[in-house]
Amino acid sequence: MTDRNLFSDAITQAHLFSGLGEEEVSRIFGLGRRSVYPSGATIFREGDPAVMCCLVLAGRLKLTKLHEEGKEIIVRYVPAGELAAAAALFAEKKYPVTAQVVDQAEIIGWDHETMKDILLTHPRLAVNMMRVVIERLEELQSRHLELHAERVEQRIARALLRIMEQSGRKTEEGILIDFRLSRRELADYTGTTLYTVSRTLSSWEKQGWIASGRERIVIIDPHALMLFAEKD
């Protein structure tokens, strides 16, 4: 069993390839180009012509979007098994975000011609992919609503919980977020400033809900955070 199959085993389970045979998936994988990127690498940049649809096989990406003069937001973290840059399906489009590697990552990319062919010959995959995109849309709608309706501290709590669910690793201390995550990044993700994030985390640390260090956060009491996020 080659490592290609090894991956498809893991990925086939995912929504994206549900309903497709294993060898079908293998063939589709064969049409893409696989590569490994080091931590910190930029896969593509916002505004560049979109040439490749990417599937993350291992590691993690960070998608960011820039506003005039430096302000940036983190649109999403992309864990292994998920798609980035579905927009690249359409030839004339530009990447709407920048993708950077957080953990060392392995990625498989298809150019639009290829991907469009694949979709037209595997309608099942097209429907699955639509589902993925729609779910992304719904998640973003929810975050958008949070941004309107909730105080900053609640948004930070929710963000921590969301990231914890995606990337938490149980340790004896509590649930560790297993990639470098700075105050600055958390601020860009929640739409606030690094100062406010720092103050907030400090206060939670005093309450014993979390423990944190340089680019490192451990959630000790998720339940307390959850209550805090929900409370009026």
Add this chain to the structure above:
Amino acid sequence: MTDRNLFSDAITQAHLFSGLGEEEVSRIFGLGRRSVYPSGATIFREGDPAVMCCLVLAGRLKLTKLHEEGKEIIVRYVPAGELAAAAALFAEKKYPVTAQVVDQAEIIGWDHETMKDILLTHPRLAVNMMRVVIERLEELQSRHLELHAERVEQRIARALLRIMEQSGRKTEEGILIDFRLSRRELADYTGTTLYTVSRTLSSWEKQGWIASGRERIVIIDPHALMLFAEKD
């Protein structure tokens, strides 16, 4: 020529049906259920089981999302020719938003079984539909960024311009937004309060950039607004 064909003429041009033959579109239309709703009617409610994908043939919908205790945002206005509730493609899903009729509207709806069949037998339509959803996603990402990075007044300016592009009608006074749009709704769309919107519009009215009345806005000087939205 029946009025069904009349509509397909108008709609076929749209992205959604590009690359499909006219009779093919006709047949697809035939599989859905058409109905007319009066202004103010609710087509579906957030949280209800999603049963129908809707295409707006005429009129306009407003999509809203609720937060605990009354706060609501307007996710989007859906003009004629566009899809609402693509999520309803997937049987177990719930509507993520509430859809209400703004102008009297004619709508064609397909249940998930039907729509999924259509997509699986018309991969071309699936790809087109993906494009529509992806463009929606990108628009929302942009608005999300604006919400982070821009002052309230700039967001209101941008919102007005966006709505003007979609629904502006040229009059001798200026460009009229041709549906009822209250201060409250503009506030829910831009993530602020009706007070702030009112104050802002008043000030612009004094500058001669707009004219407004009860649930009615005319943009006199779009260029001024554009500069204002862009300015640092």
Add this chain to the structure above:
DNA sequence: GGTTGTCTTTGCGCCGGCGCAAACAAGGGA
């Protein structure tokens, strides 16, 4: 025509969160 309900305007006071500045902490590289 009068009445009623909804939409809008504007004054006023308050406060959450921003952002500079400055000090401190933690790595990483030579």
Add this chain to the structure above:
DNA sequence: TCCCTTGTTTGCGCCGGCGCAAAGACAACC
């Protein structure tokens, strides 16, 4: 090992925007 870069904390002052309250404007309906 020391230095230098990058991240974090915290004090302090300021202000944009919120939200109540009360009055005015408009539309619709009897």
